[in-house]
Structures are given as C-alpha cells and as structure tokens.
Amino acid sequence: MFNIRNMPHVKATLLSAYEVIYKDDETLIIYNVPADTYIAEGKAKTIIGNIKSLKMSRFETSNKEVFDYFYKTQNFKYHQICLQCHHKRGKGKAKLDIPSLEEIKWIAETYGTAVCKITELAENHKIFVYHEGDDAVSYIGIHSDGSIGFLYTKPEYREQGYSAKIQNELFKIMKSPIFAQILVDNKISIARHKENNWTFNRYKIYWLFNKGF
Numbered sequence: 001m002f003n004i005r006n007m008p009h010v011k012a013t014l015l016s017a018y019e020v021i022y023k024d025d026e027t028l029i030i031y032n033v034p035a036d037t038y039i040a041e042g043k044a045k046t047i048i049g050n051i052k053s054l055k056m057s058r059f060e061t062s063n064k065e066v067f068d069y070f071y072k073t074q075n076f077k078y079h080q081i082c083l084q085c086h087h088k089r090g091k092g093k094a095k096l097d098i099p100s101l102e103e104i105k106w107i108a109e110t111y112g113t114a115v116c117k118i119t120e121l122a123e124n125h126k127i128f129v130y131h132e133g134d135d136a137v138s139y140i141g142i143h144s145d146g147s148i149g150f151l152y153t154k155p156e157y158r159e160q161g162y163s164a165k166i167q168n169e170l171f172k173i174m175k176s177p178i179f180a181q182i183l184v185d186n187k188i189s190i191a192r193h194k195e196n197n198w199t200f201n202r203y204k205i206y207w208l209f210n211k212g213f
Contacts, residue, residue, distance in 0.1 A: 006201060008086050008179035009060060012146030013039055015176050022050040035145040040066060058209040060145075067206035076208040082181040083190060084205050085198040089178060090171035096128035099139065103129050107139050110152055121150075130166045132157075138166045146176045164196040181205055 013032040021029040027042025029050055037058040040047040044065040052073070059076070061067055062084075071079055099107060099122050107127065108115045121127040127141035127150055137157045141150030148170065153162045171178055182189045184204065194200070 007041060007062070008177035009084065009145065009147070009181070009205065010039060010041060012176045012179070013037075016146065022046070032145055035143070037145055044069070056208075057211055059207070061206055062203040064204075064206060067208065070208055074208065077210045078208070080207045081184050082205040082207065083184055083200055084179060084181050084203070085193055085200040086177065086179040087167075087171060087196075087198050089174070090168055092172050094128075094169040094172040096130055096140075096166070096169050096173070098122050098125065099127065099129045099136075103136050103139075106136065107150070107152075111150060128166075128170065130162070130169065138162045140166045140170050142170075142174070142176075146179070148174075148178065148180045163192055167196060 010028065010030070013030055013035075016035075017033040019031040019033065021031055021038070023029070024042075024046070027040075027046040029038065029040045029042075029047060031038050035058065037060055038051060038054070038056050040051065040059070040061045041063065044063055047061070047063065047066050048069055052070075056074075059070060067079075070076070099118070104118045104122055105115055107129075108118045111118070118127060121141055127139060129136045130138045130140070136154075138153040139150060140148065140152075143149045148167065151163060151166070153166075180193065180198065182193065190200075
C-alpha cells in the first residue's frame, strides 16, 4: 500500500465515518461520509475504472491525471487546486470557547453561511471562539473533511498574531491529523501558515465539486 503517513486528508477520513470503494496494494478509493467526498489516491487507471460511473458531489485527489480526466468528462460545477500543509500537535489546555448564540450569528454573517450550519458545528464542537476579556476576537473551525478552516479575526485585532495564536490553541484539542488546504494563489495565507511553522506537503490537492462544505 502506498504510504498515507504524509496524506493527512486520507488519515483524517480513516478516523471518521467512511466506506471503502476500492483497495489494493497501490490504490485506495474511499468515501468520506460526513464530508460527502470521494477520495482517490494511487494508480490513475485503477481509480478511473472503478469510479467513472459514480455520481459524486465532491471529489478529491492528489493525482493530476485523475483530476484531468474527471474535469474533462464529468459535469462538476467547480474546481480548485490547493496546497496542503500539516502541523505538529500542541500540548496543554486550549483557551477556546464554544460560541454563544450571538457569536454564532456573528460567525455566520462574517463567514457568509447559514446560522443553522454554524449552530450544527458548535453543537458538534467543530467551531470555537477566542476571547480577550469579554470580546470575541477570532474564530476557527474544522471542516467536515477534518481540515482546519473558518479562520477569521476582527479587523481591529489583525496584524497582532491572533491567527497563529488561535490555530495553536486548536492544535491542543484536535483528535484528527492537523492539516489545512489553501488555494494555490492565496499567497497571503500561504505566507502566514509558513510563519506559524506549518509544513507544506510536496503534492497538490485537486478538487472537483458541485457544492461547498
């Protein structure tokens, strides 16, 4: 079997609810149930032959040949290419809080999503708020695929290191692999992650999808 130690998106799925679509010594195709995402790594011919007839809402791979095939032959509405990075786990007790109802509304408004979605994340301990005194400074969350996202800091607190601080707090309590996926053209985010000692993997992640997370 190919080495998944440097593939946190695969490791995170194997720690959640998933279904094995195909598996041999060179290829693994799995379905991440919470994320409604098919993940395929390994030999392109094997991957294509096993899932080309499936109806997929989201598809993820580091194999560009596979991406190119489905990009040309399937009717996905969107595509994106990301750099993947991972981080060491922190120690100690995190200074993060589950958002209140008012903070849930603030998160939904600033992130541009529905209140019910943020409420569900809060109920499942997948989104957190960082406070300075009584003021909510930042929030951060975990996407359904296990990657870190939803990172936001109030404008008046930016350029003060809160992005790194809130990430480091989340690292202390995460149970799954700590990883993020950043659009290849988001140079500011890539630079910030490097400053906070994230290690970037040697491959890109190719996404095809009809709906977001």
